[in-house]
Amino acid sequence: MSNGLIRRAAITAVAHYVPEEVVPNSFFSSYLDTNDEWIRSRTGIRERRILRNGATSDLAVPAINKVLEQRGIVADDIDLIIVATVTPDMMFPCTACVIQEKIGAKKAWGFDLNAACSGFVFALETARRIVESGGANKVLLVGADKMSSITDYQDRNTCILFGDAAGVVLIEPTDDLNTGIIDAILHIDGSGAPHLNMKAGGSLNPPTHETIDKRWHYVFQDGKTVFKSAVVGMADVSAEVVERNKLTGADIAYLVPHQANLRIIDATRERMGISADKVMVNIDKYGNTTAATIPMCLSEWHAAGKLKKGDNLVLSSFGAGYTWGAILLKWAI
Ligand code: UT7
Numbered sequence: 001m002s003n004g005l006i007r008r009a010a011i012t013a014v015a016h017y018v019p020e021e022v023v024p025n026s027f028f029s030s031y032l033d034t035n036d037e038w039i040r041s042r043t044g045i046r047e048r049r050i051l052r053n054g055a056t057s058d059l060a061v062p063a064i065n066k067v068l069e070q071r072g073i074v075a076d077d078i079d080l081i082i083v084a085t086v087t088p089d090m091m092f093p094c095t096a097c098v099i100q101e102k103i104g105a106k107k108a109w110g111f112d113l114n115a116a117c118s119g120f121v122f123a124l125e126t127a128r129r130i131v132e133s134g135g136a137n138k139v140l141l142v143g144a145d146k147m148s149s150i151t152d153y154q155d156r157n158t159c160i161l162f163g164d165a166a167g168v169v170l171i172e173p174t175d176d177l178n179t180g181i182i183d184a185i186l187h188i189d190g191s192g193a194p195h196l197n198m199k200a201g202g203s204l205n206p207p208t209h210e211t212i213d214k215r216w217h218y219v220f221q222d223g224k225t226v227f228k229s230a231v232v233g234m235a236d237v238s239a240e241v242v243e244r245n246k247l248t249g250a251d252i253a254y255l256v257p258h259q260a261n262l263r264i265i266d267a268t269r270e271r272m273g274i275s276a277d278k279v280m281v282n283i284d285k286y287g288n289t290t291a292a293t294i295p296m297c298l299s300e301w302h303a304a305g306k307l308k309k310g311d312n313l314v315l316s317s318f319g320a321g322y323t324w325g326a327i328l329l330k331w332a333i
Contacts, residue, residue, distance in 0.1 A: 007131070007132055007175070008174050008175075008176075008177060008179070009127065009131035009171050009173060009174070010171070010172060010174040010176075010179050010180035010181065010329075010330075010332035011171060011181075011298070011331070011332055011333065012071060012170050012172045012174075012333060013070040013169065013333070014067065014167070014168070014170075014298050014302050014333070015064075015167075015299050016165065016167040016292070016295060016296040016299035016300070017059055017062040017063040017066075017166045018049045018165045018286060018296075019050060019051040019052075019059065019164055019165075020049070021049060021051070022048075022049060023047060023048050024036075024046065024047045025039045025047065028159065032154075032156045033156060042261075042263075043160065043161060043287075044261065044263070044265075044281070044284055045160065045161065045284060045287045045288075047284075047285060047286075048162065048163030048164075048285075048287030050163065051146055051148065055146060055149075056085050056087050056088060056089055056095055056144045056145060056166070057089050057095050057098045057099050057102060057144075059144045059164060059165060059166035059292075060099055060144040061099065061102050062166075063144075063167060063299075064140060064142065064168050067140070067169070067170050068103075071170055073138070073170075075103040075106075076105065078103075078105040078140050079107065079108060079136035079137055079138050079139065080108055080109055080130065080136040080138075080139045080140070081096045081099055081105060081110030081139075081140045082096065082110060082111060082112075082113055082123045082126060082127055082139060082140070082141050083095045083096045083111075083112045083113070083144065084120050084123040084142065085112060085113075085114070085119060085142075085144050085145050086119070086145060086150070086198075086291070086320070087144075087146045091201070091202075094112040095112050095142075096110030096111050097110065099142065105140075108140075113126065115188075115319065115321065115323040116196075116291075116319035116320035116321060116323055117258050117260060117290050117291070117293070117317055117318060117320065117323070118186075118258070118319045118321070118323035118324055118325055119291035120141070120143035120292070120315075121184075121258075121294065121315055121325045121326070121327055122186060122323065123141050123143070124141060124169075124181065124315070124327055125181075125184040127141050128184070131171055131172065131173050132173075137172060138170060138172055139171040139172075141169045141170075141295075142166060142167075143166065143167045143290075143292045143293075143294065144166035144167070144291060144292055145164065145165070145166075145289055145290035145292055147162035147163060147219075147288070147289065147290055148162070150217065150218055150219050151219060152218035154215075155218070157221065158218075158220075158221050160287075162219070162288050162289070163287035163289050164289065165292040165296055166292050167293075167294065167297075167298065167299055169295055169298065174332060176332070178310045178330060179309060179331065179332035180330055182245060183241055183328045184241070184325060185237045185240055185244075185325055186324075187233070187237070187324050187325060189321065189322045190322075191322075192320070192321055192322030193320075194222075195221065195222040195225045195229075196220070196226050196319070196320040196322075197220055197320060198217065198218065198220065199214075199216040199220065200214075200216035200217050227263075229318070229322060230260065230261070230264050230318040230324075231268075234257065234258070234264060234268045234316050234317065234318045234324060234326075235267055235268045235270075235271035235272070236271075237316060237324060237325055238257075238271070238314055238316040239271050240326070241316075241327070241328045242272060242328065245328055247312065247328075249272045249273035249274040250274075252272070252274055252278065252312050252313070253278065253307070253308070253311035253313060254278055254279065254280055254311065254314075255268065255269050255272060255278060255280070255314050255316065256294055256298060256313055256314065256315045256316070257279065257280070257316050258288075258293050258294060258319065259281070259282060259283035259288055259289070259296075259297070260288045260293075260318070260319075261283075261288075262281065262284075265279060265283070272314070280297035280298075281297075282296065282297055290319070294315050298313075307333070308331065309331060309332060309333065310330055310331065311331040312328065312329075313328070313330075313331055314327070314328055
């Protein structure tokens with residue numbers, strides 16, 4: 001398969017990790033003007049998980065170890081590590097390097113990819129192209145975020161939304177054309193930046209007492225504006241990737257949406273003409289874990305035995321940037 005011919009890439013193992021500490025909606029109503037009913041009805045979230053000590057790499061490593069065990073390989077077998085995250089352990093070195101050292105993947109190269117909530121989808125398309133071209137045979141793709149490290153727990157507009165988690169997949173080449181990644185539609189639109197961002201800590205606004213006083217080291221979101229764009233963006237690309245591959249909603253085993261808001265997920269599935277039982281939803285348990293949401297869903301549904309080899313899945317996301325996209329794949333495990 002390394003003769004230069006295009007080959008297909010497939011997810012061949014999947015796992016996730018969530019920290020133990022559960023933060024229920026009632027935690028926020030104990031000190032902020034909010035309540036369980038508002039949070040559940042507006043977002044679909046009941047609770048989320050928080051990692052009190054440790055970094056994003058500490059979320060990723062347990063999930064990576066499960067993936068290696070599942071596939072029966074060792075860290076030295078890995079060619080490439082891609083980490084989709086907006087909460088790297090440090091500004092640099094990249095979290096891929098931190099993880100490479102922690103797991104001892106001596107032969108791997110790697111890098112981080114920042115596309116916020118679309119990080120996993122963008123990284124999956126990147127990994128697919130590298131594997132298809134023969135550039136790597138075993139890619140560890142990590143979607144992990146410690147959102148609690150950039151969440152303002154005094155801001156009721158955002159603090160109720162986010163949680164910490166990691167999802168990891170292994171991408172490998174396959175000869176089986178009834179499996180693998182089929183198509184991707186990805187977009188960015190930088191005009192969305194003012195509505196969802198973290199203003200400080202980068203080269204534009206290095207840390208100062210002023211940036212801290214202004215709470216610029218936390219996620220800022222104009223929820224209503226992002227909501228409107230997310231509903232249109234996610235629904236459009238999800239429908240388009242199905243239609244341009246001459247499929248209909250009836251051909252899709254599962255929609256695997258980014259878990260930002262249950263109402264955005266419902267709008268997307270309605271636009272695709274698929275029923276609620278064919279949509280992966282776990283936002284109630286974990287909230288929005290940014291780059292981890294989609295691989296976490298894949299991992300949970302796979303572990304529950306709900307996925308069959310050859311199933312058509314549509315992965316779709318919308319996030320800061322704006323970034324959004326959809327991927328059509330045939331399940332390979
Ligand atoms: O993952 C990356 C992409 N992000 C998204 O896709 C998120 C998109 N946005 C959303 O999911 C929703 O906009 C939110 C869940 C963030 C907010 O829901 P909403 O229905 O759009 O509420 P809103 O922002 O329009 O606020 C409605 C009201 C406001 O009060 P007033 O101005 O009407 O008096 C808010 O201040 O609800 C208030 N509010 C809250 N009330 C109780 C905002 N947050 C809360 C809260 N508890 N936690």
